[in-house]
Amino acid sequence: MDISTKPFRSLLYIPGSKERALEKATGLPADGIIFDLEDAVAVDEKANARAMVAHTLANRDYGNRALMVRINGYETDWYKTDLEVICAAAPQAILLPKVNAGADIEWLAEYLDKQPNCHDTAIWAMMETPLGILNAKEIAASSPRLKGMVLGTNDLVKDMGARHTLDRAPMMTSLGLCLLAARAYGLVCVDGVYNKYQDTETLQMMCEQGRDLGFDGKSLIHPSQIETANTVFAPSADDIDLARRQMAAFAEAEAKGLGIAVLDGNIVENLHVESARKLLARADAIRAM
Numbered sequence: 001m002d003i004s005t006k007p008f009r010s011l012l013y014i015p016g017s018k019e020r021a022l023e024k025a026t027g028l029p030a031d032g033i034i035f036d037l038e039d040a041v042a043v044d045e046k047a048n049a050r051a052m053v054a055h056t057l058a059n060r061d062y063g064n065r066a067l068m069v070r071i072n073g074y075e076t077d078w079y080k081t082d083l084e085v086i087c088a089a090a091p092q093a094i095l096l097p098k099v100n101a102g103a104d105i106e107w108l109a110e111y112l113d114k115q116p117n118c119h120d121t122a123i124w125a126m127m128e129t130p131l132g133i134l135n136a137k138e139i140a141a142s143s144p145r146l147k148g149m150v151l152g153t154n155d156l157v158k159d160m161g162a163r164h165t166l167d168r169a170p171m172m173t174s175l176g177l178c179l180l181a182a183r184a185y186g187l188v189c190v191d192g193v194y195n196k197y198q199d200t201e202t203l204q205m206m207c208e209q210g211r212d213l214g215f216d217g218k219s220l221i222h223p224s225q226i227e228t229a230n231t232v233f234a235p236s237a238d239d240i241d242l243a244r245r246q247m248a249a250f251a252e253a254e255a256k257g258l259g260i261a262v263l264d265g266n267i268v269e270n271l272h273v274e275s276a277r278k279l280l281a282r283a284d285a286i287r288a289m
Contacts (some may be wrong), residue, residue, distance in 0.1 A: 006066060007031045007286045009217040009233035010186050010226045011150065013070075015040035016049030022056045030226050031217065031289060032066030034150075038073070038097050039084055046078050050085045052251040057089040064289065068093035068124055074104065083111060099125040100132045102142035109143040133174045136181035149182050150219055153192030164195075166202065168209065177288025178223065179214050191215040192210050196221035207232035233271070235283045243276035263273065 012030040014021050023031050035056065041049045042063045053069055069091050071082035075098070086094070096108055107121055112118040123145045127133060133156070140146070153171055157163065163168035175191070182189035191210035194203050197220075207218050209228050218229040235243070246263055250273045253261035261268040 004263075006188075007217070007282060008066065008148070008190055009286070010229040011066070011190050011219045012036075012223065012226060013040060013193070013218060013219065013221055016053040017041050017045040017051060020070050022052065022060070024223075026060055026062055028063065028125040028223050028226060029230060029289075030220070030223075031230070032068065033062060034095055034219070035067070035069045037078070037086075038070050046072070047081075050078075050082050054085050054089040057086070057091060057199060064167060066092065068095045068122075070095040070097060071127070073097045074107075087115045087118050087121070088113070091121050093122040093124055093147065095124040095126060097152070098129055098132070098155075099127065099128040099139055100129055102133050102138040105139060105146050109145045111144065118236045122147040124148045127178045128155035128159075130156070133177055136177045137184065140181040140185040140187055146185075146187065148188035148190065148216075149160075149178055150190045151178060151192035154195070156192075166205070169204075175213060175215075183214070188216050188276070189214070191218045193219050193221050195221065197225055200228060202226075203228050204232065234286050235279050239279060240283055243279045246272050246276045 006029050010030040012025065012028065012038050013034045014025050016022070016035050022035070026057040030188070035053045035055065037046065037049050057067070057069075069086050071086065071094060071106070072078040073096070090235055096104060099105060105125060108123055112121050112123070115121075123143065124147060125139055127136065127139075127149050128151070132139065140149070151174070156171065179189050192282055194206045196202065203225055210218055211233050217233045218225075220226060220229060226233065246268050247277065249261040249263040250268050251269075252271070253259070259269075
């Protein structure tokens, strides 16, 4: 999967123990699915969940959606069996929770290197601890298998002793550090969840804030949140029109031997053209979904 153009507007968590939800997800318009073996699964359902997710990966068709499995963390009694069972099913990606350092990713990459069914399996990092945030650059640079970061803002708020606020001011340093690290190393970066899934107005505001900060999309806890995330994180018709006009204006200026163009009273430089190309490629990828 080429993540440079793949859309990640919406990543939906699906509890691995909920067979009906796993089946329903095949028809949901989310860009990606996170099959969860961790927080969303009760202790006495862990074994059932991992077996059900492995069966799902091998037998259900999710089209061209991004698929990842969030295993249990290294500190638990379940992660080894999670990896053994899931790796046998040739997972597209493993989402590792509570990543604290680059060594966590390196260990998992070395493990996957030894698995015959995991030659192309990617790693994604849950960024949800204070230590992980402080080591974001090290984590981002840790392995070619690492393709993205997912913010775990609920755990961050808890560990920081902060509060959930509408403007997310307590989270801004953490969000910014992860975004900077992800962009420096060419990784996808997906914003954390919004818990009140029936509150579409606030979800819209949170998605718009995440989009404006630079996130590729939003992680979600309920199918009802997909439409909002998909809409907000997609280029609008106005965005697409501006991108095309910027490219045309710059091409015209270049033909005249000029290094910049002027469009609607604004300077257009090569950097704007580069951004326009990326936006149009993103729009094409979304249409392909």
